[in-house]
Amino acid sequence: MPSSPHFKWIYRAYVVVFFVFLISPLVAAGAFAFNDSLFPSLPWRGFTLDWFFGPAEPKLGLIHDDRLLRGMGNSLYIGLVVSALAVAAGTTNAFLFERKSFPLKGVLYILMIVPLVIPGVILGIAILLFASMVANFADRQLGLFITWLRPGIPLIVLGQVSFLTTITTLVIAARLKKFDIALEEAALNLGASRLRVLLTVTLPYLFPALFSAFIVAFLVSFENFNTTMILVGSDAPLTVTMYDRMVKVGSTPVLNAVSVVLMLGSGLLALASVLIQRPSKTA
């Protein structure tokens, strides 16, 4: 490609500036977790780990901050349940759309994609409204109190599953599409039952996709805010706790410490999902 050296240098400089732009807020959020100051701002007063481990106010560290820890526990619990459900539904969806033919398949495929393009706030209010309508109906007509249909962790789980299932379906279907069906036929010809073929041939092949779908779902669930904030009850997950702290109390470096933990955690998980998707000797 013909290009003048000037153009090349300007282009490279632009790419560098872009990456600096990309990284700088993350660096800022992370760095001030280690600043020995009561505010996440300059000047730099020296290195400290108090915002992680500090036992008492005013520098109450993350591991002694009960509300943040409880938020983290809730997020972890929600994330695991949501990912398990989304991966299970995503797997059956992937088989449904890759292996089966049925009427209206094209329309239903579009419907399957739709949750990805509905804004999270709307998914949240839709689930809140629908659950309340069902709960009110049960209350009035049947005299049943269905508490899990009121805002709280079960509704958060449903709200997050509603759009994460699309993501897991796409991830798993992409790998299932590349599967050589002859392998299954060979196993069947050799006398294996369908269930056995599924368990020993197809699912092991799909495992990397299942694993990364789980990780992706977990990460998105953990950091989700828009859908979650509508459905939150008394047990707030971490993002909601952090947001409340940010808006009501004003920010202290303990939020930076949480940011560091979040960045490290999601970085490691993302790395794990990338590594397992790598073509290795099995694929």
Add this chain to the structure above:
Amino acid sequence: MMGRDAGRLSLILLFMPFALWIGLLIVLPQLGIGYVSLREKVGINQYEFGFKNYADFISEPIYRNTLLRTAWMSILVTALALIAGFPVAYYIAKIAKTRSRAALFLMCLIPLWVSDLVRAYGWIVLLRETGVISTALVSIGLISQPIEMLYTDMTVIIGLVYTVILFMIVPLVSTLQGMDDALLEAGYNLGGSRFTVFRRIIVPYAMPGIVAGSIITFMLTAGSYLTPVLLGGKNSSWFTEQIYNQFITRYNWEAGATFGVLLLLFTSLVVWLGLLLTGQSLATTVAKD
């Protein structure tokens, strides 16, 4: 015979979870919003049906303007993300060496895995009056007084571009990677200038990626909450904030549902127009990967 029965049984078994998910978590709740948006509370558990909520929306300039402002700023953010992201995507897909390509792509993805909240918080730490940039500028003497860089439209736009640009770059990279370099060489050999080759070869080739990225970017921007609220402050007037307020603060679910329907219709309209103008379809762009 048995094979066919088994096939039908497995179809039913596979269809069940799909139907439960899409029916109970997507279709019925969305219809529920539509239903609630059409009713008006006249007493305790007494409702009248009609378009009054929509009429209220149209007659109230604050709501109307917030929706228009959200739409307009989302389109602007999408355009900026495309302009800023395209060169980077092209660099990653076509110019970078194979080894650094993977590394650059991964670097692009890092912020994707960091919560919106952390990213917005990072911007706050950088941009506020006592923030890093303001303090640094004062200490090197470029400005005499600390300046507040938060709570302006400009900041909200930059913050939003930052939040969504990765969703623009990823589809662009995957489309551009499929482009054969011979196409470009042919273009140059036939005497095309760099601009001609860009306009006549690269852009048409990248079109599915451009459209996919733009749709995702636009929807994410219009539906975003944290970035405009945290970086724009109380006066950000973002439409999702109105929905949230109606639902949680004012407990006016009818109005909130109406706003939800309107946001959905409005964003769908923009996406549909975009697909129409570029001659693409949802299945060839967003659903592709």
